[in-house]
Amino acid sequence: MATxxxxxGVFMYVSNxxxxxxxxxPDYFPTKYLHxxxxxxKANRKDWENRYIxxxxxxxxxxxxxxxxxxxxxxxxxIFTPRFCKELVELAxxxxxxxxxxxxxxxxxxxxxxxxxxxxxxxxxxxEQEWLWILRHYVKPxxxxxxxxYDSDARAIMNFxxxxxxxxxxxxxxxxDSSTYTINVGLNRPLIDYEGGGARFIRYNCSVVNTxxxxxxxxxxxxxxxxxxxxxxxxxxxxxxxxxxx
Ligand SMILES: [Fe+2]
Numbered sequence: 001m002a003t004x005x006x007x008x009g010v011f012m013y014v015s016n017x018x019x020x021x022x023x024x025x026p027d028y029f030p031t032k033y034l035h036x037x038x039x040x041x042k043a044n045r046k047d048w049e050n051r052y053i054x055x056x057x058x059x060x061x062x063x064x065x066x067x068x069x070x071x072x073x074x075x076x077x078x079i080f081t082p083r084f085c086k087e088l089v090e091l092a093x094x095x096x097x098x099x100x101x102x103x104x105x106x107x108x109x110x111x112x113x114x115x116x117x118x119x120x121x122x123x124x125x126x127x128e129q130e131w132l133w134i135l136r137h138y139v140k141p142x143x144x145x146x147x148x149x150y151d152s153d154a155r156a157i158m159n160f161x162x163x164x165x166x167x168x169x170x171x172x173x174x175x176x177d178s179s180t181y182t183i184n185v186g187l188n189r190p191l192i193d194y195e196g197g198g199a200r201f202i203r204y205n206c207s208v209v210n211t212x213x214x215x216x217x218x219x220x221x222x223x224x225x226x227x228x229x230x231x232x233x234x235x236x237x238x239x240x241x242x243x244x245x246x
Pocket of ligand 1: 177227
């Protein structure tokens with residue numbers, strides 16, 4: 001094309017000063033989801049990180065940076081951008097396969113959930129492998145930073161979005177998680193999208209409320225961190241939960 005234009009004397013202006021986007025490989029770019037860019041972490045990692053990983057994440061990861069610990073051995077990290085959280089919630093609602101919050105759960109091998117929530121699993125959304133990739137690449141290094149000496153496999157079988165509402169399930173009774181450690185990411189805005197909610201760690205009588213969008217709590221799952229989900233009193237509260245190294 002350039003040769004033909006030159007020979008025909010057609011003026012061309014080429015600039016790399018403006019960003020007009022980029023080409024994507026159609027073999028790896030899905031078109032069937034509401035937010036297809038969410039699936040691009042492997043094919044287009046740099047753009048994906050700029051869109052979806054919080055700029056504060058890299059600072060939190062630094063060995064010299066002290067991480068927030070709102071309750072004993074409960075850490076609090078910025079991981080995702082508000083855009084990631086918004087798109088994840090929209091994908092869940094677009095999917096719509098929320099469970100009914102009862103003990104009978106046909107999605108599980110035994111068909112029974114001891115501590116049920118109204119939720120959608122990542123495999124229902126076709127995002128399970130992507131989420132596990134995120135655990136391995138972004139969550140594992142944080143866990144190994146704060147839980148000194150622990151080598152995390154960053155495996156998880158239970159990866160799900162929970163929805164709390166005053167008119168349906170609004171809280172979660174005290175329980176242990178079946179994990180070595182659990183992450184719990186706030187997906188929407190306290191006092192704007194919902195009121196109430198949060199996590200209370202019973203042995204420490206310590207609560208984390210007004211959880212920040214894109215920030216993840218990280219706490220041990222078994223034995224020490226018996227916890228409950230505090231009541232959401234207004235609106236809808238969404239969190240993303242993974243039971244890591246079950
Ligand atoms: Fe829990």
